[in-house]
Amino acid sequence: MGRLRGKESTHKTLDRRGFLWAAAIGAAVAMGAGGGAPDLALRADVRVNQTSGLLAGGTEWETPYYIITSDVPGPTLLVTGGVHGDEPAGFRAADEIRHWPLKRGRLIVVPAINVPGLKAGTRALPGEPESTNNANRNFPKTGEPNQASTRIVQAVWKFIQEQAPDWVVDLHEGSDFYIANPKSVGSSIVFFDTPEMNALAQKIQKDVNATITDPKRQIAIRTVGPINGGLVRATIERTGAKGFCFETTYNQQPLSLRTRQHRIMVHRLMRELDMAAGDAEVMTPRPRGSQVQVAVYDGGGTGGKGADNLTAILDADPRAAVHRVGPPDIAAGALAQFDVVIFPGGSGKAEAGALDKEGIEAVRTFVRNGGGYIGICAGAFLSSTNYDWSLGIINNKTIPGKLHERGGGTVSIELTDEGRRILGDTPGLLDVFYRNGPMLLPAGVAGLPTFTPLAFFRSEISQYEEQKGTMINLPAIIAAPYGKGRVLAISPHPEAVPALHFIIRRGVQWAAGR
Template identity: 45%
Template sequence: MRSSLRWPPSLIAKWFFLLVLFVGVVSTSLLCTSDACASELHRTSGVLGEGTSWSIPWYSIESDEDGPTVLVTGGMHGNEPAGSAAAGQIRHWNIARGKLVVIPSLNRLGLDAEMRWFPVHRNDRSLRDLNRNFPKLENLQPRTLLCETVWEFVESERPDFVFDLHEGFDFPTSNSKSVGSSVIFSPSDEQHHLAQKMLDAVNETVDDDTRRFVPLSRNGAAQGSLVRACADVLGVRSFILETTFKEQPLSFRTFQHRVMVSTALKEIGLLDSDSTDRMTSSLEHHRLSVGLFDAAGTTAKGLKNVSQSFDSEEFELVRIGPHDLSASTLSQFDVLIFPGGSGSRQGRAIGSDGREAIRKFVKDGGGVIGICAGAYLCSAHYDWSLHIINTSVFNETIEIPGVGRKSMWYRGGPSDVEMELTSEGEEIFSQSNRLDVRYQNGPIMDVGPDDHLPEWTPLAWFRSEVVRYEPQEGTMIDSPAIIAAPFGNGRVMCISPHPEATPGLENIITEAVKWSAQRDGSHTASEPDSQLEEASTSPAQE
């Protein structure tokens, strides 16, 4: 790999424009390692509106082999995160020819605020929607500084195709007021052909006919939208690709966006092979790639809490779902996190093939972290468990006088409990010995039934407990709160409470990732200390 600076001819002509708007451009040249392409790729990145509150990163991949220029954009509306997430993943693709330009977060401030509008103009009805303020045939001047900056960049790149990634609130097959799950374009034979290719591919991911993707080409994109401006003013073949956020996890919606874009780029010649499964960069070795499971059995709040723990450039966090649980896809990640929610629902969503893929991932050196429900999932207790750490859990069903039969895993709503780190836990997490941590029905763990699995090491103990029913008394206190163990060449950590939801303890999750990825510099879990014997011989809490 070598580094160089390469200025495309079209940018040399706009030297002053570059100095003002694209400060800090970084360019990297590399030899493409994908079997799909043998030409040299030149990766460039920069920032639009450098120095403004709304500055927008962009990325470019250019091949030495001639081909079309394609622009992919996302995050126009801040309440539509799938397009931004997908574009952020697409920027890592290796193209075979031509040029791919990606702007993942056009409305970065809106995405941060989870607001549809551009926050700077949120009180101005005429300016707040970015996608109504690009040029129109009757008025070629963009109506905001952000739109003007983006438009000048688009003009300078002169794309042959534009794909703008969006989301709708419902499925158009059942709600005509929504444009979700659709491909929007201006009618022409050529555009209809490409749209149909994308529709055919993405509908292969749909099991429910009421959620099928449809073409919307009668009126094309809205006046003032980026796609309509590119089509009418620049004569560019342009498409809006819409997924639907109703009752569908983010991981699945980004997957559907990648399916459509990969299909289109193969059809027009930028790609020689499908790139749908590519989500991270093998080039950024200094960053830890973390896959956060996002499907049935997870909660929006739990996913948000985990995600907010990763606000450092040290990590690349990607939402993944059952469709991503293949060996080739998992190989892009250092660590997988299974968050709170329902362990049984996560286990059923993963399925037997997914469980085997995860087990192989860890055996080959990957890391897995289970938080609360995810710790149930990692255990050796249930048939739907991953069986990657030898734990059983206290879940007996007991007859409670005057109440009925109740399962002992349930201890009520969220509350704070006291947790004491072991010496090894203190070393890994860089936290003080005794901590108050949020707890909500995480597993009460003990040694499991599988003697073939390695022994685990306690990293923290519960020193207080939550009790709802009398038989639970004494079962939580002095039981392990966090444990860790090797599995093959990899590492597993189970966390019963919720440090990610406890102010001041969020770094426990990021330090757990470093340890699981074997980037912490400490001894491995296969080197137990005296505490392991204590955990292995502690009496069952049931």
């Protein structure tokens, strides 16, 4: 995650990535209000002041905070995430919630408390001894002196006391579903049991569970209270705030879904506090700013590490901001706030099935209206014309049936002149990972422009006799406009090869029309 890179680059990264964008352009900015989900247009009557800064600045633990203040007085809500680095949904959700328009009060967000842990994907604070490496045991404990341990938790705790929130929500994840396996805290709402908090928790639970059809995966209520030494408990005990821990489940559920569940729970709380001016679908800043806003699809039909690789590549790219989306986000109209959507590897047919007809039409409409589409392997089957389930947004067909299954391995590709102009001026043969990607053949469909090859295969893989000799010199990457938007279809997997990540970074900028 680029915003979370090493210390010497972080400060500049923050500026370049637009973290401090609102502060840089002045005090008052108008932020967008969601209203009806697909219409995320600017609403001038919601005025807020946004400032931001760094906690533990200049250290390896440095992390940004954001303070969004409405013109209208109201409660102060603190939302935190990333306390445990292996629980990315809390970080992603908090980092989206900071873009929410505010009706009243103050919204304070610290999305990434354990930056080195989030980078490494570890629960612990990296490098700390075991006795102090769990950030959520390092806040002052019940009945003990008002002392926090470790550099980052001390900085966070000082900040919380200064801000004196009325409400606090810390976003976490667990390994399993509490409702089915009480050994895990995953998928639960944790709080100290009072009539007010219980009533509130039930409303939050009702909203989020309305989006969860499997009863064994529903969010449970846990009145045991937040953990001793944790952020929420210390804040409740020492500042008089009221608060929750929200927990999702990271096993067997895509990151987009867990992030969405966190957004829904925080949004319901903000509605009860009369603070929410938009809806829970808002993930990106309004106005959109200089970064290309990219949605990486990670829902049904995806497989392997495609979505994770793409997210890591774009997290490290200061010109892009990456978010995860799944079928429920797309059905709710979330794509309208993005510049580009990427469909990674897996099964194109299964991705189409998960999207359903409504989602397929939403993706088509998004591109037609000026959005960018990048399909990789399965995503390039999905954009093709020749299936009854496919999008038909670029004028290619594929080889259907078992002959599309060539197996996997390394093949070489070569960028065309146009490919070198659009994706990067890299001559010669490039080794790339390939696995059952589509052969991108001209389809000649009326009404669709002819595609431009950006790269050709220069070697091949085959597992059936009939396939031999038919792959070399076929297009590996193709591009074309669709309506006001742009489509990039990539048969192999440049996201799986570090030396070829430039193809993803440049492809995103091109698809966004930059």
